[in-house]
Amino acid sequence: MTVLRMLVPVLLGLALWQAVILLWEVPPFILPGPVRVAGTLWDARMLIAQNARVTIVEVMAGIVLGAALGWVSAVLLALSPAARIALRPMLVFSQALPVFALAPILTLWLGYGLASKIAMALLVIYFPITSAFHDALMRTPPESLALARMMGASRWREMWHIRIPAALPGFLTGLKLAAVYAPIGAIIGEWVGASKGLGYLMLLANGRAKTDLMFAALLVLALFTLALHRVVDRGADAILRRREA
Amino acid sequence: MTAPPGLFVRGVARVGGTRIFGPLDLRAGAGRWTCLLGPSGAGKSTLLRCLAGTAAGVTLEGDAGAADGRALAGRVALMAQSDLLMPWLSVLENVLLGQRLRGQAADRAGARGILARVGLEGFAARKPAALSGGQRQRVALARTLMEDRPVVLLDEPFSALDVATRARMQDLAAGALRGRTVLHVTHDPAEAARLGCRILILSQAGLHEVAAPAGPPPRPPDGPEVLAATGRLTRLLLGGA
Numbered sequence: 001m002t003v004l005r006m007l008v009p010v011l012l013g014l015a016l017w018q019a020v021i022l023l024w025e026v027p028p029f030i031l032p033g034p035v036r037v038a039g040t041l042w043d044a045r046m047l048i049a050q051n052a053r054v055t056i057v058e059v060m061a062g063i064v065l066g067a068a069l070g071w072v073s074a075v076l077l078a079l080s081p082a083a084r085i086a087l088r089p090m091l092v093f094s095q096a097l098p099v100f101a102l103a104p105i106l107t108l109w110l111g112y113g114l115a116s117k118i119a120m121a122l123l124v125i126y127f128p129i130t131s132a133f134h135d136a137l138m139r140t141p142p143e144s145l146a147l148a149r150m151m152g153a154s155r156w157r158e159m160w161h162i163r164i165p166a167a168l169p170g171f172l173t174g175l176k177l178a179a180v181y182a183p184i185g186a187i188i189g190e191w192v193g194a195s196k197g198l199g200y201l202m203l204l205a206n207g208r209a210k211t212d213l214m215f216a217a218l219l220v221l222a223l224f225t226l227a228l229h230r231v232v233d234r235g236a237d238a239i240l241r242r243r244e245a
Numbered sequence: 246m247t248a249p250p251g252l253f254v255r256g257v258a259r260v261g262g263t264r265i266f267g268p269l270d271l272r273a274g275a276g277r278w279t280c281l282l283g284p285s286g287a288g289k290s291t292l293l294r295c296l297a298g299t300a301a302g303v304t305l306e307g308d309a310g311a312a313d314g315r316a317l318a319g320r321v322a323l324m325a326q327s328d329l330l331m332p333w334l335s336v337l338e339n340v341l342l343g344q345r346l347r348g349q350a351a352d353r354a355g356a357r358g359i360l361a362r363v364g365l366e367g368f369a370a371r372k373p374a375a376l377s378g379g380q381r382q383r384v385a386l387a388r389t390l391m392e393d394r395p396v397v398l399l400d401e402p403f404s405a406l407d408v409a410t411r412a413r414m415q416d417l418a419a420g421a422l423r424g425r426t427v428l429h430v431t432h433d434p435a436e437a438a439r440l441g442c443r444i445l446i447l448s449q450a451g452l453h454e455v456a457a458p459a460g461p462p463p464r465p466p467d468g469p470e471v472l473a474a475t476g477r478l479t480r481l482l483l484g485g486a
Contacts, residue, residue: 146299147329151392152319153346161345165333243333244374 032212041216047201052220054196058114058186059228062121063178069122070129070174077130078137079159095127099185103192117189117197124185125178132177136170137163168243172236179232183225247320249395249426251275256307258291258300265291265303269452271445275312278419278427278462280441282434282455282478287447289430293398296428297323311396322394326401328385330373336360337369340387352391359387363417379410383417390421397422399429403436412466415439419463434478438471439464446481455481 014034020026021033028036041048073091076083103120110116140163148158190199198221205213251274257267266288273279283289294300295309298318311317330339338345340356360369363383373381382402389397399418403411419440431437437444440462444455455478458470465471 141329142301143325143327143329144331146294146297147323148346149299150297150321150323151343151346154348157346157348161342162331165331168333244372 029209029211032215036212037215037219040210040212041219044213044216048198048217048220051196051198051201051217052224054114055117055183055186055190055198055221056224058117058189058197059121059182059224061114061118062182062185063125063175065118066122066125066178066182067129067175070126070133071171073126073130074133074137074171075159075164077134078163079155091127091130094123099124100188103188106189107193112193112195116192117186117194120189121182121185124181125174128177128181129171129174132174133167133171136167136173139170140166169240172240176229176232176236179229180225183221183228187221246393246395246425249276249424250315250317250320251312252296252310252317252396252426252428253312254292254295254305254307254309256305256309258288258295258303258305258307260291260303266447267307269447271452272312273426273428274443275426276424277442278422278429278440279443279445280437280457281428281430281445281447282432282437282482283447284482285432287449289432289447290400292447293323293400293428293430296396297321297398299323317396320394321396321398322389322392323398323400324385324389324402326404328373328381330381330384330388332373334372335369336365336371336373336376336384339373339384340391342388343392356387356391359390360384362390362421363387377410379406379414382406382414386414386418386421394425396426396428399427399431401431404431404433411436412439416463434482435466435471435475437478438474439466444474444478446478 018033018035021031032040073087077087099120102123106116106119110119144162144166145158148162153161186197187199190197191203194200198217202214202217205211205217251272253273254269254271258265271292281289281292291300291303295303295305296317311320331342334342337353337356337360340360341351341353344351357369360366363386365380365383365387368376368380373384376384385402402418403414406414415436429440438458441457442462444457445452446455458464458468458474460468460470
């Protein structure tokens with residue numbers, strides 16, 4: 001039933017797409033039909049797979065590093081009022097910079113390889129994770145904190161045993177957002193300068209009027225992002241369910 | 246456990262410019278169970294927090310502490326209406342929370358013994374979400390006992406429980422906390438009549454003492470003296486004592 005419910009709109013969309021191509025006789029270099037895209041997807045599967053692997057590595061590395069950095073930053077900000085005063089404005093300022101504008105600079109500094117794309121993905125997700133986790137850390141129920149103080153907890157132990165576990169849902173919310181944003185960062189990085197990856201492939205295909213290849217790459221990227229989002233979403237919910245049951 | 250000290254709270258408490266309670270002079274006897282009864286908003290919980298040292302934003306124009314002159318910090322435990330169990334910790338780990346927070350070695354055998362004492366053998370590995378309200382308060386009591394503090398502050402810990410569960414918890418707590426200095430805030434006259442060695446009423450008019458029924462707590466809920474005291478206390482609260 002659920003499969004059917006998902007399949008119906010997909011099939012409807014594909015049918016509409018193919019109908020537009022047939023009715024208006026759109027040339028394939030403007031808009032290739034789904035049948036043609038599917039054919040290209042199969043024919044170019046090795047090429048697409050090779051480039052997809054690069055993008056997936058960039059995205060995963062960006063998420064892991066961004067999550068780790070965001071975790072540490074949020075805890076430091078929550079522990080130290082001085083850090084909050086010094087670092088919070090910088091954090092907000094970093095968010096005011098359009099990441100698109102930073103991509104060329106990162107490519108200049110870190111080169112055309114993986115590093116600049118991982119840095120882009122990291123940059124895109126760092127703020128949502130830090131912000132969501134930090135907010136949760138600052139919202140520990142005051143009664144729990146009073147209990148910890150009466151029990152003679154040090155600030156660090158109170159952080160480790162009460163505030164961080166209580167804020168886990170906030171961290172996971174940030175991680176769910178990261179799963180959606182990280183691929184955007186990696187693709188921007190690849191557009192600005194790369195020799196591998198799905199973003200690079202799309203740009204290359206577009207430049208050579210191979211619109212069907214571009215669509216095929218886009219499709220793979222979208223499917224990967226959806227799958228990543230779902231895995232992180234389910235994983236986060238399972239973690240929260242299991243730890244309280 | 247060190248010898249339990251008496252407690253005192255003197256003065257006026259304010260939040261901003263608003264008076265919360267006082268002026269008053271409250272004393273709770275060493276090693277005795279004192280019930281503090283009163284309507285909502287009379288400042289009972291604030292008074293407990295002044296003693297616990299967790300009254301953020303409250304200015305106490307006066308003094309609160311232990312009658313022996315030494316600091317209360319490290320000698321006092323609090324049990325509140327909300328059980329404050331950490332949902333991600335098992336029952337056993339919740340009982341051991343204090344030791345964990347102080348970086349001490351966990352006395353698991355001791356914690357199991359206390360869990361058995363509050364009737365929760367076999368529940369050690371469960372998470373709080375799998376327990377009933379009464380069972381959760383038992384865990385909170387076990388956690389309080391594990392702290393083994395000479396002074397225990399109770400802030401309406403049984404008020405969310407159904408009548409039978411509440412009566413059982415009262416019996417359990419009265420036995421387990423005997424010999425400690427207990428200051429018990431409640432708005433239930435029957436509870437005060439069952440448990441208090443002394444019964445104080447705090448209201449806008451101030452603090453005054455009502456004679457507690459004879460006999461050692463926990464007194465039977467249907468004893469004539471307890472029923473009479475319950476009625477008397479209810480009448481006083483009705484009159485805005």
